[in-house]
Amino acid sequence: TVFVATSHLEEDAVSLDFERRAGLRAFTIQRGLEEAVQVQSVVNHFYATVGDPTRDQFENFTRPLLERYPYVRAFSVQRFVSDEDRPVFEALRQGARPGFQITALAEGKVEPVPAPQQPSYLVVDFIEPVPGNEAALGLDVSRNAEIMGALGAALASGRPASTPPLRLAQFGPDERGLLVIQPVYRGGVQPTDQLARRALLVGDTSAVLELNGLVRKILDSAGLMADHDIGLRIYVGAQAEGRNLVYRHDSAPQEAHWLDHLLKPGTLFRHPSTTVSSFDIAGQTWHLEISVPPRSLFADHYGSLLILLVGVIASLLGAAYMRALSMRSHRIQQLVEERTAELRTTNALLSDDIKARRLAERALRLRHQAIEASANAILILSAQEPDYTIEYVNPAFARITGYSSTEAVGKSIRFLEGRDSDPEGFETVWIAMREQREHNVVLRNYHKDGSELWNDFYIAPVRDESGEVTHFVAALYDITSMKRYEAELEFQASRDTLTGLINRHMLRHHLEQAIGVAERQKQALWVVFVDLDRFKFVNDTLGHKAGDTLLRTVAGRLRAAVREADTVARLGGDEFIMILPEQDELTLDTRSLQRIMDAVAAPVTLGGHTLFMTCSVGVACYPNDGTDGETLIKHADIAMYRGKQTGRNNFQFYTPAMNEQALERLRIEGDLRNALDHGEFLLHYQPKVDLASGRVIGSEALIRWQHPQLGMVSPARFIGLAEETGLILPIGAWVLRAACTQCRQWQLGGYADISVSVNLSVGQFLQKDLVSSIADVLEDTGLPPESLELELTESLMMTDVEHAIGILAGLKKLGVRLSIDDFGTGYSSLAYLKRFPIDVLKIDRSFVRDITIDADDAAITASIISLARHLKLRVIAEGVETDEQLDYLRHYGCDEIQGYLFSPPVPADKFEQILRQDRVMT
Ligand SMILES: Nc1nc2c(ncn2[C@@H]2O[C@@H]3COP(=O)(O)O[C@H]4[C@@H](O)[C@H](n5cnc6c(=O)[nH]c(N)nc65)O[C@@H]4COP(=O)(O)O[C@H]3[C@H]2O)c(=O)[nH]1
Numbered sequence: 001t002v003f004v005a006t007s008h009l010e011e012d013a014v015s016l017d018f019e020r021r022a023g024l025r026a027f028t029i030q031r032g033l034e035e036a037v038q039v040q041s042v043v044n045h046f047y048a049t050v051g052d053p054t055r056d057q058f059e060n061f062t063r064p065l066l067e068r069y070p071y072v073r074a075f076s077v078q079r080f081v082s083d084e085d086r087p088v089f090e091a092l093r094q095g096a097r098p099g100f101q102i103t104a105l106a107e108g109k110v111e112p113v114p115a116p117q118q119p120s121y122l123v124v125d126f127i128e129p130v131p132g133n134e135a136a137l138g139l140d141v142s143r144n145a146e147i148m149g150a151l152g153a154a155l156a157s158g159r160p161a162s163t164p165p166l167r168l169a170q171f172g173p174d175e176r177g178l179l180v181i182q183p184v185y186r187g188g189v190q191p192t193d194q195l196a197r198r199a200l201l202v203g204d205t206s207a208v209l210e211l212n213g214l215v216r217k218i219l220d221s222a223g224l225m226a227d228h229d230i231g232l233r234i235y236v237g238a239q240a241e242g243r244n245l246v247y248r249h250d251s252a253p254q255e256a257h258w259l260d261h262l263l264k265p266g267t268l269f270r271h272p273s274t275t276v277s278s279f280d281i282a283g284q285t286w287h288l289e290i291s292v293p294p295r296s297l298f299a300d301h302y303g304s305l306l307i308l309l310v311g312v313i314a315s316l317l318g319a320a321y322m323r324a325l326s327m328r329s330h331r332i333q334q335l336v337e338e339r340t341a342e343l344r345t346t347n348a349l350l351s352d353d354i355k356a357r358r359l360a361e362r363a364l365r366l367r368h369q370a371i372e373a374s375a376n377a378i379l380i381l382s383a384q385e386p387d388y389t390i391e392y393v394n395p396a397f398a399r400i401t402g403y404s405s406t407e408a409v410g411k412s413i414r415f416l417e418g419r420d421s422d423p424e425g426f427e428t429v430w431i432a433m434r435e436q437r438e439h440n441v442v443l444r445n446y447h448k449d450g451s452e453l454w455n456d457f458y459i460a461p462v463r464d465e466s467g468e469v470t471h472f473v474a475a476l477y478d479i480t481s482m483k484r485y486e487a488e489l490e491f492q493a494s495r496d497t498l499t500g501l502i503n504r505h506m507l508r509h510h511l512e513q514a515i516g517v518a519e520r521q522k523q524a525l526w527v528v529f530v531d532l533d534r535f536k537f538v539n540d541t542l543g544h545k546a547g548d549t550l551l552r553t554v555a556g557r558l559r560a561a562v563r564e565a566d567t568v569a570r571l572g573g574d575e576f577i578m579i580l581p582e583q584d585e586l587t588l589d590t591r592s593l594q595r596i597m598d599a600v601a602a603p604v605t606l607g608g609h610t611l612f613m614t615c616s617v618g619v620a621c622y623p624n625d626g627t628d629g630e631t632l633i634k635h636a637d638i639a640m641y642r643g644k645q646t647g648r649n650n651f652q653f654y655t656p657a658m659n660e661q662a663l664e665r666l667r668i669e670g671d672l673r674n675a676l677d678h679g680e681f682l683l684h685y686q687p688k689v690d691l692a693s694g695r696v697i698g699s700e701a702l703i704r705w706q707h708p709q710l711g712m713v714s715p716a717r718f719i720g721l722a723e724e725t726g727l728i729l730p731i732g733a734w735v736l737r738a739a740c741t742q743c744r745q746w747q748l749g750g751y752a753d754i755s756v757s758v759n760l761s762v763g764q765f766l767q768k769d770l771v772s773s774i775a776d777v778l779e780d781t782g783l784p785p786e787s788l789e790l791e792l793t794e795s796l797m798m799t800d801v802e803h804a805i806g807i808l809a810g811l812k813k814l815g816v817r818l819s820i821d822d823f824g825t826g827y828s829s830l831a832y833l834k835r836f837p838i839d840v841l842k843i844d845r846s847f848v849r850d851i852t853i854d855a856d857d858a859a860i861t862a863s864i865i866s867l868a869r870h871l872k873l874r875v876i877a878e879g880v881e882t883d884e885q886l887d888y889l890r891h892y893g894c895d896e897i898q899g900y901l902f903s904p905p906v907p908a909d910k911f912e913q914i915l916r917q918d919r920v921m922t
Pocket residue numbers: 686701702703714715716719732735759760761791821822845878879880881898899900901904905
């Protein structure tokens with residue numbers, strides 16, 4: 001009996017000991033986790049109240065917390081950033097962290113990569129400590145379903161929420177962690193309903209917990225890590241099952257007792273004891289499975305067995321004595337049972353009590369520390385009217401306002417008001433205090449040193465047990481830096497990030513203002529649309545970086561070309577708008593336009609390439625061409641487009657007729673797409689006459705469009721459009737093949753020396769397979785290469801000389817002839833001319849037209865001819881209409897002519913008739 005009683009007692013002691021140890025672990029871990037959640041709330045509160053702390057403020061606040069709670073791996077702040085704000089945000093952060101950019105974790109990858117574009121990002125903006133957590137900085141977590149799920153849960157409940165265990169960017173491959181997340185709302189408010197919470201959400205703060213380390217550190221700080229004979233498994237999730245296992249510590253196997261060896265081993269081993277306790281931490285269920293391994297029966301019952309042995313011997317000494325002993329042991333057993341039960345209850349109560357008291361103490365201490373450590377000013381005011389004097393201010397108050405606690409206590413908060421404080425804002429505070437309710441207002445106060453102090457002021461009544469308002473608690477959040485940041489953002493939002501000029505959005509605003517002034521002062525206002533010619537060419541051949549540099553250069557030059565009061569904006573791409581206000585006369589001095597064009601035309605050197613850019617300029621005038629900004633820009637655009645059509649590098653003033661043309665352009669664009677399939681194109685040929693022999697030696701193929709409704713459409717009306725839409729490639733290919741086929745027919749028909757020239761557009765010139773496609777056409781049609789002449793415009797080649805020389809060399813290798821069309825109209829550089837492997841110079845018809853009446857044109861024409869001779873090039877004049885022009889050209893030694901004087905462009909059959917006439921000019 002003694003044995004049984006003692007054995008029970010021992011049994012109870014063992015299980016009590018196990019429960020105590022298990023309970024202690026569960027309690028320690030739960031408390032540690034609750035602390036982590038609480039401390040994260042303190043950080044959240046800090047962040048929300050400061051509104052927008054600096055990195056230093058955030059670091060200073062979190063550093064002591066991280067030291068005190070070593071199991072928190074990091075505190076971080078996530079901020080929503082829209083795609084539109086991304087460049088500004090990245091640029092701002094790069095100030096502190098060069099190379100900063102928003103990153104993302106690609107599927108299955110460990111290293112973060114630049115985040116692909118999406119409407120908005122939730123970016124890890126701050127993280128403390130930075131060492132060890134670098135990988136998380138800048139990370140866009142909005143694509144992480146678990147994190148967004150926890151944020152959603154926190155928004156729904158209004159309380160911190162935990163993610164399930166995750167693999168985090170900054171963790172090693174075997175580490176798992178979780179985030180306790182709490183939202184931050186605009187203006188630091190704490191909205192009470194879910195809708196408002198969603199509307200005001202600007203980001204969140206989180207505590208980063210690494211699970212394995214967390215459990216170890218919690219147990220370690222309670223001195224429980226050394227206990228090896230207790231096993232611990234922790235699961236986070238709905239069930240305590242394998243996939244949710246986050247921590248595992250197996251107990252050390254038990255030594256077998258010598259008695260176990262003596263008796264039959266195995267049978268005397270007791271089963272392991274296991275207990276599972278579950279609790280909830282920020283919305284995630286934690287299960288703690290605590291176990292001890294199988295134990296030797298003798299390990300815990302050594303005493304009882306000894307007693308059994310002694311008992312057997314004693315029984316031999318006297319049954320009577322045994323009976324008495326047995327009675328007594330029965331009483332002992334009862335007593336032990338009662339005591340054990342009492343002990344258990346007391347232990348449980350004590351444990352609950354300690355737990356509650358510790359939690360309360362910690363919460364109180366934390367609150368006090370939070371108030372003292374808060375980066376925001378917190379004040380306690382007396383509820384005594386009329387002054388509501390200050391009774392307490394925390395240290396941050398002195399930091400923020402410059403006034404010490406002694407200077408502030410006993411005064412009314414009015415002492416912070418200053419010259420420009422908003423009296424109405426203050427009045428709302430007094431009214432709220434009189435009505436004993438909460439109130440929130442943004443105030444402009446003044447620092448002791450006289451500087452401006454923007455603050456978000458929040459005040460709430462404090463009631464005693466009887467409900468009487470005895471005090472007010474006020475928080476004063478310094479939002480001066482946020483105001484500055486807002487102002488900076490506003491500035492950035494109005495700027496074009498590439499060039500620093502004002503952007504499209506701000507342009508509208510400027511234009512409206514300028515129109516208002518012009519209207520009041522009865523003055524004119526000019527809207528100038530500037531579009532770079534062939535910018536696409538630079539972008540395609542030299543790359544986007546070079547394109548960007550070019551745009552920045554041009555932007556700077558445009559800014560310098562106008563007055564301070566004029567506006568220069570970038571609309572996007574290569575389009576710029578200038579507003580030239582306060583013009584007294586209703587006509588614009590065209591010298592200002594020339595200055596703009598000259599500014600663009602000065603050579604630009606980019607990566608070893610010298611570019612000669614030109615621009616097309618369109619001008620619309622207030623009030624004649626429109627009275628609102630949108631119309632003026634539209635009309636200036638139409639005028640600019642007209643400039644492009646009339647050969648680029650010029651300016652055009654808007655006329656209502658241009659509007660018609662713009663509409664027509666829209667109309668024909670649709671038809672142009674089908675014209676090739678419908679076989680609506682045909683070629684006309686204009687003869688080229690050799691002045692020495694008087695014979696037709698070649699032809700220029702010129703496209704015509706037989707439109708079903710509009711009749712014959714001139715290329716001047718659709719070639720530009722075809723270039724813009726890319727249709728020029730199939731159309732150009734068709735022209736080349738048709739012209740070569742036709743020319744070969746004439747050659748086979750007896751005119752073996754006849755050649756054909758074909759115009760090549762920019763788009764074709766830039767085609768990668770230009771040379772091979774021309775070679776194919778020559779082979780297919782059988783036309784000898786020297787019978788084909790390609791006409792290229794001067795400005796096309798001058799845009800990027802080096803690139804052009806490369807392409808021309810490739811063409812030259814084929815054996816075709818190359819000619820520069822419209823020579824003399826672009827910003828030519830004669831120095832480069834030598835380097836172009838060309839055969840022919842074609843004098844533009846604008847010079848030829850006036851050679852007999854304009855001395856300048858005559859001189860230019862004569863010098864082009866002499867230049868061509870010097871360079872051993874053939875020279876041809878186009879647009880020859882009169883005998884006088886012919887005489888002049890002949891006199892100066894022009895080789896060939898082309899023009900109405902001899903024949904306009906004609907269909908192929910007509911051209912053949914001309915060929916048959918043999919010698920046509922004397
Ligand atoms: N005032 C006057 N004009 C004369 C005289 N002789 C010829 N012309 C016109 O001058 C233009 C010469 O062609 P272009 O300068 O290459 O200028 C061409 C060329 O740049 C372009 N173009 C025509 N066909 C093609 C083509 O197949 N491909 C490409 N890329 N462009 C083409 O369209 C422009 C205009 O072509 P067209 O209307 O055919 O206009 C032709 C021609 O009809 C004259 O004595 N006086």
